[in-house]
Amino acid sequence: MDKRRNTDTNDSSLTLLAISGSLRRASYNSAMINALMTLSPMGVEIDVYRSMGALPLFNPDLEDKNVAEVTAFKQRLARADGLIIASPEYAHGITGVLKNALDWLVSGEEFVDIPVMLVNTSPRANHAQVALKEVIRTMSGNIIDDAYVTVPLLGSALDAIGIVNNFEISNKILSGLRIFCDSIRSGVLTTENYH
8 A cells, every 4th residue: 555645543534536537517427426425424535526627638748747737636646545436438438538537647656556446327337347447457556346336327317415315325335435445444455456
């Protein structure tokens, strides 16, 4: 585990950065992230990154130029104990906006060894999940498989409030979040460690 993150056993509070791979206003993935923020237990702060669309297209020539939005994104990830990603599937892959955000993190140290929780709002988004896992492994992130949550929201009318108020769905989400947090606190981060 990255020594810059929370390794003090006397401090069980966690900060988790959460990102949605969709810019759509009524996105189910964004609703899921917002529901997670509402459901997060005491001692767990979920920092939702809402500026994915403000990140410039990845350009290696700009990596040493201290682009303000990119720098802010990296700093928020560096402060986090874990990362939550909700990604829709577009054309059997992850979205361009999500891949662009991850590309900005490839050459830095912020992503290395960070625990990652994946949430999925459609059981049919298997291709995107496989692609996303491959990218995360390549970037040396640690996917916590036991925390993976799939909730079939596609075609429903549920927004974040509806998700929170749905007993079955909110319990499933909260269960995954607890497993994720427990894994971080215990240091058991090897479920998908490929490096």
